[in-house]
Amino acid sequence: MKALVYWGPKDVRLMDRPKPEIQNDEVLIKVRYCGICGSDMTMYSGKHPRIRPGTVMGHEFVGEVVEIKTSKKTDIEIGDFVVVEPMFNCHNCFYCKTGRYNLCDDVQMCGRDVDGGFAEFVKVQLDKVIKLSKSCDLKRMALTEPLAVAVSVVNKCKLKVGDTAVVLGGGPIGLLVAQVLRYSGASSVIVSEINEYRLQKAREMGFVAVNPNEEDLKSRVQNFNKVGADVVIDCVGHPSSFETALKLVRKGGLINIVALYHDKVSVDLLQIVYSEIDLKGTFVYTYNAFRTAKDLLEKGLIDVEPFITAVYPLENVVEAFERIYRGTDDLKTLISVP
Ligand SMILES: [Zn+2]
Ligand SMILES: [Zn+2]
Structure with a gap:
């Protein structure tokens, strides 16, 4: 064969x-x-x-x-x-x-x-x-x-109906996660992506698609929820994406990492404590x-x-x-x- x-x-x-x-x-x-x-x-x-x-x-x-x-x-x-x-x-x-x-x-x-x-x-x-x-x-x-990866991610997010969710990265996994978030009751799903074709795909699927190099992502998120995102999913895996996740998540919110990081990242653990952030990782x-x-x-x-x-x-x-x-x-x- x-x-x-x-x-x-x-x-x-x-x-x-x-x-x-x-x-x-x-x-x-x-x-x-x-x-x-x-x-x-x-x-x-x-x-x-x-x-x-x-x-x-x-x-x-x-x-x-x-x-x-x-x-x-x-x-x-x-x-x-x-x-x-x-x-x-x-x-x-x-x-x-x-x-x-x-x-x-x-x-x-x-x-x-x-x-x-x-x-x-x-x-x-x-x-x-x-x-x-x-x-x-x-x-x-x-x-x-x-x-199945996307379902596994969203199942770990403690998502509630009406939540504001941000997906960092609009590749296949990011957009599948966005789909499952919407299906699970997130009222606003904001996808952050820099590739124009993928931004367009995200828009066609009905998501709020933001290019963070051209727009202020945080203020776009705050348009939907003044205090910040209830849930942020990191599907990028670049040291800057975790930093972005920490900027976007509200106090008491949750960050879930599905991206495979190749490099080590320095993290402001104090913010995790002061803001009571739930930090999750999802593997398959x-x-x-x-x-x-x-x-x-x-x-x-x-x-x-x-x-x-x-x-x-x-x-x-x-x-x-x-x-x-x-x-x-x-x-x-x-x-x-x-
Ligand atoms: Zn695969
Ligand atoms: Zn075993």
Whole structure:
């Protein structure tokens, strides 16, 4: 079968690989769509500490079940459309046993530690496979994984109906977070972004979009809530973005960081104390957020169509990576597998 293999920094190759053979409690999936994620680009650029040469990349995939091996009772059948939670955890450690398996020390990420979904076929753990309805739009369902991150973020925000929320960064995760914030009852969602195309996308989605290089972000936020934002989500990860978050959040408000910071940041902890700021970090998702994301998409409650700005066939996957690396405005690029 054809598969996209990580070979080294800026060296990914579409190669012939043997079709995976499944063991007990595993499922073989014929991939239909797989999204390119920011973390895939970190691997591509050579800045990811974990990816090993020879691994098939891709973790945001949907497809069709072609083989199952298990003696367990399961609702998964051959021919089902499915989405996969791409995090294979140990099931035995403290974090797995207490339901926070995103923190498992032994977690194996599909497309990073084990072969992933930029391929014709991928094998996965049975308990990470989620059945989709036969009538679903598979292309949209390919956004389940990034939407699960957004759901996980918002679930940690103690959001109340009518809250004012600010999202720093209008990339795919930022705009998905903005969508979930609005769905969860935020009355004003302000997106801060400097890229014109993404600002326009945010506006089209009905958000207040502000370019902080051109407008005073704080006074725009204060137009909606004089005391400041109830919730600020940092989807940028630049030392200045945390500083901005501290400027925008009201006393007693909450800052949630989902961005992956590569550099250390100096923080005014005194303000955290004096202003009683809740500081949160969110790393991916667990069971509930993933299933909620799938439900929101299946029921059409969050519209992800505007996110899908490019679709390439698997044979052009290398070109898609090169294009994103050179810099493109695209929000989400999907790879379609024939
Ligand atoms: Zn992802
Ligand atoms: Zn574990």
